[in-house]
Amino acid sequence: MDVSQYLVLFLEEAREHLQSLNQCLLELENDPTDLSVLDEIFRSAHTIKGMSATMGYTDIAELTHNMENILDLLRKDQLKANHVIIDILFQCVDTLERLVEDVANNENSETDVKGLIQQLSALTQEPNAETTIVTKEQEKQIPEQEEKIPEQAQPPLISAFNETNLTDTEVTMITSAQKQGISTFEIQVILREDCLLKSARAYMVMNIAEELGDVIKTVPGTEDLENGNFDQQFQIILLTSANQEKVREEILSISEIEMVSVLPCVISGNLIGGNATEPDAVQNNAVAISNQEELTAPETKVDMAPVRVNTATHEKRLKGGQSVRVDIDKLDSLLNLVGELVINKTRLEQIGISHRLADLSETIEQIDRVTTDLQSVVMKVRMVPVGQVFNRFPRMVRDLSHELGKEINLIIQGEETELDRTVIDEIGDPLVHLLRNAVDHGIERIEDRQAAGKGPVGEIRLIARHEGNNVVILVEDDGKGINAVSLKEKALQKGFVTRADADKMDEKELLNLLFLPGFSTAATVTDISGRGVGMDAVKTKIESLGGAVEIETKVGSGSKFKIRLPLTLAIIQALLVQVSQEIYAIPLSSIDSTIHLRPEDIKTVQNQEVILLRGQIIPIVRLSTVLNIPADRKEQSDLFIVIVHSGQQRAGIIVDDLIGQQEIVIKSLGNLLKGIKVIAGATILGNGQVALILDVSSLMK
Amino acid sequence: MTQNNDAKEEVQLVIFRLGNEEYAFDILMVQEIKRMTDITRVPHTPDYIKGVINLRGSVLPVLDLKIRMNLPETPITEDTRIIIIKMEKVLVGMLVDSVSEVVTLNFSNIELPQGNSGIVAENYVSGIGKIDQRLLIILDPRFIVDLV
Numbered sequence A: 001m002d003v004s005q006y007l008v009l010f011l012e013e014a015r016e017h018l019q020s021l022n023q024c025l026l027e028l029e030n031d032p033t034d035l036s037v038l039d040e041i042f043r044s045a046h047t048i049k050g051m052s053a054t055m056g057y058t059d060i061a062e063l064t065h066n067m068e069n070i071l072d073l074l075r076k077d078q079l080k081a082n083h084v085i086i087d088i089l090f091q092c093v094d095t096l097e098r099l100v101e102d103v104a105n106n107e108n109s110e111t112d113v114k115g116l117i118q119q120l121s122a123l124t125q126e127p128n129a130e131t132t133i134v135t136k137e138q139e140k141q142i143p144e145q146e147e148k149i150p151e152q153a154q155p156p157l158i159s160a161f162n163e164t165n166l167t168d169t170e171v172t173m174i175t176s177a178q179k180q181g182i183s184t185f186e187i188q189v190i191l192r193e194d195c196l197l198k199s200a201r202a203y204m205v206m207n208i209a210e211e212l213g214d215v216i217k218t219v220p221g222t223e224d225l226e227n228g229n230f231d232q233q234f235q236i237i238l239l240t241s242a243n244q245e246k247v248r249e250e251i252l253s254i255s256e257i258e259m260v261s262v263l264p265c266v267i268s269g270n271l272i273g274g275n276a277t278e279p280d281a282v283q284n285n286a287v288a289i290s291n292q293e294e295l296t297a298p299e300t301k302v303d304m305a306p307v308r309v310n311t312a313t314h315e316k317r318l319k320g321g322q323s324v325r326v327d328i329d330k331l332d333s334l335l336n337l338v339g340e341l342v343i344n345k346t347r348l349e350q351i352g353i354s355h356r357l358a359d360l361s362e363t364i365e366q367i368d369r370v371t372t373d374l375q376s377v378v379m380k381v382r383m384v385p386v387g388q389v390f391n392r393f394p395r396m397v398r399d400l401s402h403e404l405g406k407e408i409n410l411i412i413q414g415e416e417t418e419l420d421r422t423v424i425d426e427i428g429d430p431l432v433h434l435l436r437n438a439v440d441h442g443i444e445r446i447e448d449r450q451a452a453g454k455g456p457v458g459e460i461r462l463i464a465r466h467e468g469n470n471v472v473i474l475v476e477d478d479g480k481g482i483n484a485v486s487l488k489e490k491a492l493q494k495g496f497v498t499r500a501d502a503d504k505m506d507e508k509e510l511l512n513l514l515f516l517p518g519f520s521t522a523a524t525v526t527d528i529s530g531r532g533v534g535m536d537a538v539k540t541k542i543e544s545l546g547g548a549v550e551i552e553t554k555v556g557s558g559s560k561f562k563i564r565l566p567l568t569l570a571i572i573q574a575l576l577v578q579v580s581q582e583i584y585a586i587p588l589s590s591i592d593s594t595i596h597l598r599p600e601d602i603k604t605v606q607n608q609e610v611i612l613l614r615g616q617i618i619p620i621v622r623l624s625t626v627l628n629i630p631a632d633r634k635e636q637s638d639l640f641i642v643i644v645h646s647g648q649q650r651a652g653i654i655v656d657d658l659i660g661q662q663e664i665v666i667k668s669l670g671n672l673l674k675g676i677k678v679i680a681g682a683t684i685l686g687n688g689q690v691a692l693i694l695d696v697s698s699l700m701k
Numbered sequence B: 001m002t003q004n005n006d007a008k009e010e011v012q013l014v015i016f017r018l019g020n021e022e023y024a025f026d027i028l029m030v031q032e033i034k035r036m037t038d039i040t041r042v043p044h045t046p047d048y049i050k051g052v053i054n055l056r057g058s059v060l061p062v063l064d065l066k067i068r069m070n071l072p073e074t075p076i077t078e079d080t081r082i083i084i085i086k087m088e089k090v091l092v093g094m095l096v097d098s099v100s101e102v103v104t105l106n107f108s109n110i111e112l113p114q115g116n117s118g119i120v121a122e123n124y125v126s127g128i129g130k131i132d133q134r135l136l137i138i139l140d141p142r143f144i145v146d147l148v
Helices: A004-030 A035-055 A058-075 A083-104 A114-125 A168-179 A198-212 A222-227 A244-252 A269-290 A296-319 A328-354 A358-382 A393-404 A421-442 A446-451 A484-493 A499-504 A507-515 A535-544
Strands: A133-135 A183-191 A213-219 A233-240 A257-267 A383-385 A408-413 A418-420 A458-467 A470-477 A548-554 A558-566 A571-579 A582-587 A591-597 A603-605 A608-613 A616-622 A639-646 A649-655 A657-665 A679-684 A690-694 B010-018 B021-026 B030-035 B049-055 B058-064 B081-087 B090-096 B098-106 B125-131 B134-139
Touching: A004 A035, A004 A083, A004 A393, A035 A058, A058 A083, A058 A114, A083 A114, A168 A183, A168 A213, A168 A233, A183 A198, A183 A244, A198 A213, A198 A222, A198 A233, A198 A244, A244 A257, A328 A358, A328 A657, A358 A383, A358 A418, A383 A421, A393 A408, A393 A421, A418 A421, A421 A458, A421 A470, A421 A535, A421 A558, A484 A499, A484 A507, A507 A535, A507 A548, A535 A548, A571 A639, A571 A649, A582 A657, A639 A657, A657 A679, A690 B049, B010 B081, B010 B090, B010 B134, B049 B090, B081 B098, B098 B125
Parallel strands: A408 A458, A582 A690, A616 A649, B021 B134, B058 B090
Antiparallel strands: A133 A257, A183 A233, A183 A257, A213 A233, A383 A418, A458 A470, A470 A558, A548 A558, A571 A582, A571 A657, A591 A639, A603 A608, A608 A616, A639 A649, A679 A690, B010 B021, B010 B098, B030 B081, B049 B058, B081 B090, B125 B134
């Protein structure tokens, strides 16, 4: 049976369940008595076990199986969920994540599960180590891999029976009998007080029992029974195919018997002692699958499949609403095609206007309405809730705060806020960095907080919301804030800025020093996720997404990092400008305003052309110079200047003409021309011509 | 040498002109041939990159082959064409003076370039093809585009 076709599905679902496990374990930690969370955890672990066993991943199946044992004991209240257990469970989830990723990367896992399994078994040893028989009413649930169990009889009138210890032979006899459909009953017989010949009565009971089936054990032993060495009661374990009632009746027919109790008996030891055999069973199934033996494989699949489907549908119901999994490539190609449609529609529009074809123009208007709707739906399809990125943060913050010995509460708001898929992929790393900073440097240690009059638990807020055409993500903490003065000193120390410049900076500029490359963390380099250390990596990544990041802070109260990101990347509003014969597009989001000036209004300050706008000095960029555009006109009497901004800085771009505002589709320049700094991409205009899109931030450098 | 018509020993070539000389590309790398169209200049690129064009919604860079091969420039005519070359992940247009035909050449009729054949452009040439009295300079686009 070839399971490779299910690999993608397995990975997706396994990852989902692992995510759910993480979340539920966090909840369990907060409230160890929450049974519904325990059930959820058990379900997820069980599903993963089933899936991985079917796929032949024995390590994963074994580990989850052992986790199930612990979880089951927790469910039955035979174990209390304390720190040790929860930490081990977290470790198990981490190991499972690694194992799943090994499967995804097709690597042989060197991850060792044996150590963890041993720890798990050690935990389960406490309740009962030996195999014991426990009667039905003491057992509430049995995992489905147990043998079938006979119906439960009414609870006995007499209180607790004696628990008897069975030898291995007896266990084997009982289990093989049960496989053949033969029941096992534990019969307790109590003789009347005035009974004289106890041994005779016992002998008669034994006779009847032997007629009904096989007696495999008596308490006390046979000799003692024959000699009457017992009080008023004794027990028999009987294997019989007769039913409970019949057995009871038969024995009751003997005189001088006060009471008979017949109860089905179940071997509880299977739960614990069976550990040794169960993984083997799983192994065997897995091996069977890979050997493609028809016998066991379908059986296992059948067993596992229904369970999996049930939990899957159950969980889907929990999520609410219907959804379909779609391949990202299909979505991207859909978006491309819609983009093409928009371009061609614009061309048709032009043709309709220039040839004055009223009919055509009317029809184009209709098409326009449809394409606009189509476009907005496709845009929405690419939008993904931020929660997807946020959901791994609670675990990360918990682990980190434990490591550093701090108490931190992470509050997440606005996780349903949606962002374009490409942005979601890229925003994770910067957020991780900011959160780690908040935990590491922002929030103070408990003593320090109390000394400052704050509560012992630090608070970090992660908030996402829409603001106009942007999405804003805030990382706030109520920690010790950032001291601009010490930033200044550090920058001077490291030689990033001269004393003269530093003294001129206001607080905002001093805070921005944080973003200088190499400024990063304190004296010690801690383990960052490895993709780029430092706040400069954060800033660069955010700006590459077309966004910006700002800092607000107050010493002693806390800091706030504000990230602003555009909603969509592929289609933007732009201003088309002309220089000589060439047309360029400037993204509207970078533009402050456009002004009309005379050449005389341009002044020179320290060899740099500037203008004075509303009291501010703004540097000038001549596109014709920067882009080496061949001039085709004489010096004009009028100039158009587009005032743009990048972060906090402003500049004025001189152009010959302003053509107009237009929605454009961003096209990549391709691999060959990727490295050009001032050009962010290209777009195709309504007349089919290609216009280049300017990268404002590099223009300003 | 024996004339062998085994399919594996033949190659189909697209023949084009640069100035007075005839050149060729392996047809497997030629996606299409376009008439001359507006080329948008891109700043800060080498001089042999003329700019970009719009190919059914995609933006492609276009190279001027004569400049790349250090041949004297000639004006654009009605016969000027852009040959669209496709190599793995890269799509590039090459500006040529004219495109004439497609021929099938046996490997035996192709000479590998030796140091003394006196050809202007060094490693762009993957071979010299002979057909009737004509000599075809067979180019390797990968070296032209500087991918290798």
